[in-house]
Amino acid sequence: MNKEGNRGVGRKEDGAGDKGLRDIAFGEPCSFRREWLAEGDKRVVPLPSRSGADEHLARRVSSGATRAGHDHVVACRVGAAGVEEPGFEIAATQEDIVRRAPWRDGAFLLALPDLTGALLVTDERYALFAGRAEFLRGGIPEGADQAIVDFSRYAKRMGHGHPALLAVAGESRPVQMAWASASDVAEGSATAKQVALMESFAADGISGEDFAEAWLDARRQSLRLGERLREPFSRILDQVFYALDDYVIDPGLRDADDLTNEQLQIEIRARLDELASLADAPGRGEPGED
Structure with a gap:
């Protein structure tokens, strides 16, 4: 049962249209849809991930949702055919996200209720954090550019066993930052x-x-x-x-x-x-x- 009943879970609010969770991400390859990213000038930041909504990812989602003015997120699995609706609501706290997003195998999505931001967790040792400015400011406090550089280091260490990491790192470039080392x-x-x-x-x-x-x-x-x-x-x-x-x-x-x-x-x-x-x-x- 949804936390607050079936009040349009995973549907855009405030007259933003009727697109649902399926319009956010693909299943294979696991990634965000370009059309969704283009709405509202969203940006994608890759993040390291072991499996599931660990405390690091949960903290980022919780902080991003709070900064964007939301007290809950919508969770759903992502299969080969894409997002599996309907989703269910989870309170936007680190503890609730870790406890109520139980998946440890396969990909899943945690989205803001108005679909302006989301975390896509894959089963290939990375996650994608994407959304508008406020969601990113809350969830990526070190800044998107620094997070991208950190992920690039992670991909270099882990890429021998997980080649998808190097591909994702290659698609993500800092916009403007001062590099500290080679x-x-x-x-x-x-x-x-x-x-x-x-x-x-x-x-x-x-x-x-x-x-x-x-x-x-x-x-x-x-x-x-x-x-x-x-x-x-x-x-x-x-x-x-x-x-x-x-x-x-x-x-x-x-x-x-x-x-x-x-x-x-x-x-x-x-x-x-x-x-x-x-x-x-x-x-x-x-x-x-x-």
Whole structure:
């Protein structure tokens, strides 16, 4: 029996239309429908998940629902054919969500009653948290960009046994944030290219001249795109720039006090050692590798 009877569980409220839970998500592949995401400028954030509505996910849903002005959520299973209606109501508290969303196998959905936000829990070690701004502010207090970076780290650790994690991480990119270490950097970014060039030069994969030209070009691209770095990551790449300022790309124009290829390589290897020593940010209490 629904907590408050059959008062339109899982139907949009306040004249928002008559779409139901089935309009939120697919079953295979387990994901949110593009049409639903497009309504109200929603954003998707991937999260680590062991199985079921664990306390971490329940806390996020509870906080998001409260911030969005709701005292309950609607729960239902998601099968191969999609969302299995009807859903049932659960009070929007961490304790009630953990207790009354009992599924530990298969996918399921926890949605706000007006369907403006939802958590989609899969059976592939990840969940998707999506909705409008208020739901995300409550449920993702560290910010969507930081949560995406944290999930990317998780996917790299777990991806060997769960390849779907790497695919999900690849589809999720930070909008704008300051990267703290090389492991944070988005693939395909200009900053990622700078680090890759450093690694290639240090391993004798490219010449000093080719490295200098390509790295400086990537540096200019990074600045043009507005990519932001935190200290000391920013300082380490600045030191590469300063080293290249003492390096003349054209061998015929080098003076005795200019850096040689060998000296430049020593400098780059030292900077890579510093990058490797940057500790990853502490975990935020999300599920680990067990």
